Amino acid sequence: MEDKNILELERRFQEKIDNDIKIEPNDWMPDDYRQTLIRQISQHAHSEIVGMLPEGNWITRAPNLRRKAVLLAKVQDEAGHGLYLYSAAETLGADREETIDDLHSGKAKYSSIFNYPTLSWADMGAIGWLVDGAAIMNQVPLCRCSYGPYARAMVRVCKEESFHQRQGFEIIAHLAQGTPAQKEMAQDALNRFWWPALMMFGPNDAESKHTVQSMNWKIKRSTNDELRQLFVDVTVPQAEMIGLTIPDKDLKLNKETGHYETGEINWAEFWEVVKGNGPCNKERVDARRKAKEDGLWVREAASAFAEKRKNK
Amino acid sequence: MEKQKALYEYVLRLADDSLILGHRVSEWCGHGPILEEDIALTNLALDLIGQATSLLNYAGELEGKGRDGDALAFLRYEREYKNLLLVEQMNGDFGKTIMRQFLFDAFRKPLFEKLQHSTDQHLAAIAEKSLKETKYHLKHTSEWVIRLGDGTEESHIRIQESLDALWKYTNEIFYKDDVDSVLIAENIIPSSEEIKAEWTKTVNDVLEQATLTIPSNNWIQEGGRKGFHTEALGYLLAEMQYMQRAYPNMTW
Numbered sequence: 325m326e327d328k329n330i331l332e333l334e335r336r337f338q339e340k341i342d343n344d345i346k347i348e349p350n351d352w353m354p355d356d357y358r359q360t361l362i363r364q365i366s367q368h369a370h371s372e373i374v375g376m377l378p379e380g381n382w383i384t385r386a387p388n389l390r391r392k393a394v395l396l397a398k399v400q401d402e403a404g405h406g407l408y409l410y411s412a413a414e415t416l417g418a419d420r421e422e423t424i425d426d427l428h429s430g431k432a433k434y435s436s437i438f439n440y441p442t443l444s445w446a447d448m449g450a451i452g453w454l455v456d457g458a459a460i461m462n463q464v465p466l467c468r469c470s471y472g473p474y475a476r477a478m479v480r481v482c483k484e485e486s487f488h489q490r491q492g493f494e495i496i497a498h499l500a501q502g503t504p505a506q507k508e509m510a511q512d513a514l515n516r517f518w519w520p521a522l523m524m525f526g527p528n529d530a531e532s533k534h535t536v537q538s539m540n541w542k543i544k545r546s547t548n549d550e551l552r553q554l555f556v557d558v559t560v561p562q563a564e565m566i567g568l569t570i571p572d573k574d575l576k577l578n579k580e581t582g583h584y585e586t587g588e589i590n591w592a593e594f595w596e597v598v599k600g601n602g603p604c605n606k607e608r609v610d611a612r613r614k615a616k617e618d619g620l621w622v623r624e625a626a627s628a629f630a631e632k633r634k635n636k
Numbered sequence: 637m638e639k640q641k642a643l644y645e646y647v648l649r650l651a652d653d654s655l656i657l658g659h660r661v662s663e664w665c666g667h668g669p670i671l672e673e674d675i676a677l678t679n680l681a682l683d684l685i686g687q688a689t690s691l692l693n694y695a696g697e698l699e700g701k702g703r704d705g706d707a708l709a710f711l712r713y714e715r716e717y718k719n720l721l722l723v724e725q726m727n728g729d730f731g732k733t734i735m736r737q738f739l740f741d742a743f744r745k746p747l748f749e750k751l752q753h754s755t756d757q758h759l760a761a762i763a764e765k766s767l768k769e770t771k772y773h774l775k776h777t778s779e780w781v782i783r784l785g786d787g788t789e790e791s792h793i794r795i796q797e798s799l800d801a802l803w804k805y806t807n808e809i810f811y812k813d814d815v816d817s818v819l820i821a822e823n824i825i826p827s828s829e830e831i832k833a834e835w836t837k838t839v840n841d842v843l844e845q846a847t848l849t850i851p852s853n854n855w856i857q858e859g860g861r862k863g864f865h866t867e868a869l870g871y872l873l874a875e876m877q878y879m880q881r882a883y884p885n886m887t888w
């Protein structure tokens with residue numbers, strides 16, 4: 325009898341999804357669906373928060389007042405994205421503090437791109453242009469994700485991501501048209517961030533273990549390789565337009581398909597960084613852990629104070 | 637001292653307070669004790685950098701030598717910065733950052749309230765816009781001073797220590813010289829007595845609610861308004877000016 329009920333619930337759940345009816349927090353959902361979403365949304369939230377660090381690294385060295393203000397606003401937006409996403413994960417029963425502890429213990433992952441160092445001002449351009457650009461490709465389809473709170477969070481996030489992409493492109497385009505030193509700085513940033521940006525879309529479809537189920541549930545709406553292709557097709561002409569060279573000697577336009585074909589991604593590097601062996605994995609997680617530890621007395625004081633006022 | 641020169645000096649002092657404090661607060665971005673507070677601190681930094689930009693651009697106009705806000709922000713020598721010693725002090729823990737900001741906001745709010753009626757239109761307009769932000773900053777920092785002072789034993793000790801460490805820089809807030817007398821006479825700026833009375837009231841009131849004690853020593857440190865700084869400023873400038881110094885005469 326019970327099995328039958330579950331089957332019926334699952335059937336109705338899938339029917340909703342197939343008809344593009346959003347799943348809301350109080351609706352019945354299969355446990356795997358819930359767990360997959362919690363994992364994906366909290367990973368996304370962690371990426372927003374850890375992602376503040378590489379750009380935060382240049383706030384105090386921004387070259388003029390306008391750039392400094394724009395960069396501050398951009399990094400602040402990422403904190404806001406983290407907040408919306410932790411809230412979306414909470415609607416599924418994931419406690420924010422526990423989720424964050426999983427990040428600090430290394431149990432939870434975040435986007436590997438943030439494990440690369442920011443070594444020059446041009447990296448602020450490359451990150452906005454390529455990293456936020458790739459994030460948009462990944463996130464626009466998520467605005468139509470089957471889970472209501474996640475889809476709605478993504479609508480807000482995507483609006484801001486396109487401002488991020490534009491400010492980054494503006495920085496790098498300005499440098500690419502600047503003095504020889506500036507142009508060299510821009511090219512160097514592209515050289516370092518191009519391949520890690522392509523890796524942001526995850527393993528090839530053949531290697532990606534979650535794709536099929538996630539597509540059926542409409543948590544994911546395009547495959548890794550489709551999104552990566554879209555990104556390459558949009559980005560290569562932008563690089564040409566500003567006179568920078570994509571660091572890929574095998575890159576060519578296939579006249580028949582109209583798509584660019586790239587060289588092979590260094591998957592060994594990809595998996596090493598995922599495992600924790602990237603250039604800044606330890607520094608990034610340490611910085612987040614330190615912020616939490618240093619802030620402990622503040623949070624304790626705030627709750628002690630709230631408690632006192634309640635009793636007054 | 638002629639009026640134009642005095643006004644340039646005065647606007648530069650206000651601008652440098654916002655610039656240097658904004659820079660200090662921006663160091664927190666990504667490292668705040670709670671996500672919500674990370675966002676709030678970044679807001680503060682953004683407001684201060686915005687004020688600095690308007691004020692420095694205006695200072696550049698008053699000076700009339702073709703320097704814009706960026707030139708003034710990034711290409712002066714240490715002795716040419718006129719900010720209060722208070723605002724250049726290192727962040728320390730969250731409590732110290734909050735206390736430094738509170739002592740400053742408690743001065744900035746009554747100052748902008750008066751300056752919005754300045755006979756100098758440009759300065760009045762900047763003050764009016766900045767006042768809205770500053771009221772919010774003062775509310776935010778007052779609440780935190782009270783929360784930390786009357787929170788746990790640890791937080792009480794920590795924030796009291798921050799107050800003790802920063803107190804010697806508060807006298808300078810009301811520093812007065814020729815620059816001020818010339819502008820007071822022209823009704824461009826208010827007298828510092830009025831501002832000081834309000835500052836004292838706010839500080840006493842909030843510290844009392846926070847169960848904190850005003851330090852009894854009257855040791856005073858000042859010099860910022862004349863360009864004599866603490867050791868903290870040089871490092872801040874080295875970082876802030878890095879790009880402009882390493883890559884001179886380029887636009888970004």
Ligand SMILES: [Fe+2]
Binds near residue numbers: 401402405481485
């Ligand atoms: Fe974001």
Ligand SMILES: [Fe+2]
Binds near residue numbers: 372405463481
């Ligand atoms: Fe994102």
Ligand SMILES: [Fe+2]
Binds near residue numbers: 402456484
């Ligand atoms: Fe972004």
